[in-house]
Amino acid sequence: MKAKYFTFDLHFASKYTRFSEFANQMKRQPDKQPLLEPIQIGDLPLTNRIAMASMTRGRVKNAAIAPTPVQALYYEQRATAGLILTEGTWISRQAIGYAYVPGIFTQEQIEGWQLVTNAVHGQGGHIFLQLGHAGSLSHPEFLDGDVPVAPSAVNPNFTAFLPSGPQPTVVPRELTPAEIRAIVRDYRTAAQNAKTAGFDGVELHAQHPSLIAQFLSDTLNQRTDAYGGSTANKARFLFEILDALIEVWGSQRVSLRLNPFLNYSGSTTAPEPTLPTYRYVVEKLNAYHLAFLHLMDRREPDLAEEAYAQRRVFETFRPLYNGLLMANGGLSQDKANALLRSGLADLVSFGVPYIANPDLVERIAHHRPLAQADPATFFVGDDEGYIDYPALNPLPAST
Ligand SMILES: Cc1cc2nc3c(=O)[nH]c(=O)nc-3n(C[C@H](O)[C@H](O)[C@H](O)COP(=O)(O)O)c2cc1C
Known part of the structure; x- marks a missing residue:
């Protein structure tokens, strides 16, 4: 296992304008929380171990699905996160599977994302683009009448959540090997576009409900060729994509997101037949030296405490993985600090807490209460519930 915390490195920290601000904040603190320790990811120095998790917000409402100054403001407001992971972003037209979610496959989208990366970098932040393909979760309405792949x-x-409202998914079409290779090329192009747009790296969305997770699934992958059947075959698509992303970015700027226990009914009730596949994937990842592996833990309401205790994600996968591990899922400040202290994770990400607390890092540093986000505006709406959650400004003195 990797060392739990990196020492505070003045050499890299002094290069960053936010450092003195951060150092002052640390001085004011009575306790030193692991969450606020800096960490180095390859050659990328993060000022803390708090990431903003990817969140689809359904706010990119132009026909080009290109980010606008509104997205730039939303991410800029949250730029004190050690790392921002953007909302899942489509790698191609065929990949689209949710209304008003941005893409990274046209010039207009690249330029839109440049607004975002400039805004975040202007605040001294770092940002990875999350790359996604919806596969069978898409709908003919997104694809000019074509059947999803x-x-x-x-x-x-x-x-499927369409501009016209929710609709049940349809029976998709099986991809040919040549089409699979074309999708791998689409991921590569999207990764290159992310570089042009000024991102610091990319995160591969391989958790439910992505096309990659569909390949990893026992239920949804019935193939008998090189992409189905054995564990290695089911994971082939994932590793071909990872190789393509690494060609563009180098391994230390690529992260992978998995949720090993979530299945396609959205339920986590055991037994989980794909577990051996995920063990294989995580063990093989050790040779990849990625930026980090991002694992999500989620206890669905239908999962009994006993079953949950038996299959905890971080306890199961931490011993199998040698690289940096980012933990996510229902974490509070205390739980997150405890996870870092225990060594079960090296970084953590927060999703919902970031919706209503753009200054989450500062609130954690000062032990301030968190604002509650309104679920009615998680996925739909305009500026309300998106860019109008205020920061505590100025922060009240720590008590
Ligand atoms: C509104 C919303 C949108 C989400 N969209 C994505 C997404 O695009 N990609 C992804 O990997 N996870 C997505 N997630 C999952 C979150 O990244 C995170 O795993 C989840 O919210 C649990 O973390 P939390 O308990 O800190 O909120 C989304 C979650 C929410 C609430």
């Missing part, structure tokens, strides 16, 4: 012609029985 998938490892096999199996309906995931999910809901």
Whole structure:
């Protein structure tokens, strides 16, 4: 296992304008929280171990699905996170599977994302773009009437969220090997576009409900060729994509996000037949030296405490993985600090807490209460519930 914390490194920290601000904040603190320790990811120095987790917000409402100054402001407001992971972003037209979510496959989208990266970098922050493909979670309405693509012609029985409202998913079309290779090329192009747009790296969205997770699934992948059947075959698509991203970025600027226990009914009730596949993936990842592996833990309401205790994600996968591990899922400040102290994770990400607390890092540093986000505006709406959550400014003195 990697060392739990990196020592505070004056050499890299002094290069960053926010450092003196951060150092003052640390001096004011009675306790030194692991969350506020800096960490080095490859050659990228992060001022703390708090990441903003990817969140689809359904606010990119132009026909080009290109980010605008509103997205730039939203991310800029949250730039004191050690690292921002953007909302899942489509790598191609075929990848689209949710309304008003941005892409990274046109010049207009690249230029839109440049607004975002400039704004975040202007505040001394760092930002990775999350790359996604919806596969069978898409719908003909997104694809000019075409049927969505998938490892096999199996309906995931999910809901597709279209501009016209929710619709049940349909039976998708099985991809040919040549089409699979074309999708890998689309990921590569998207990674190159992310570089042009000024991102610091990319995160590969391989958790439910992505096309990659559909390939990893026992239920949705019924293939008998090189992309189905054995564990190695089911994981082939994922590793081909990772190789393509690494070609563009180098391994230390690529992260991978998995949720090993979530299945396609959105339920986590055991037994989970794909667990051996995820063990294989995580063990193989050790040779990849990625920026970090981002694992999500989620206890669904239908999962009994006993079953949950048996299959905890971080306890299961930390011993298998040698690189940096980012933990996510229902974490409070205390739980997150405890996870870092225990060595089960090296960084953590917060999703929902970042919606209503753009200054989450400062609130954690000063032990201030967190504002509660309104679920009605998580995925839909305009500026309300998006860019209007205030920071505590000025921060009240720490008590
Ligand atoms: C509104 C919303 C949108 C989300 N969109 C994404 C996404 O685009 N990509 C992704 O990997 N996870 C997505 N997630 C999952 C979050 O990244 C995170 O795993 C989840 O909210 C649990 O973390 P939390 O308990 O800190 O909120 C989304 C979650 C929410 C609430």
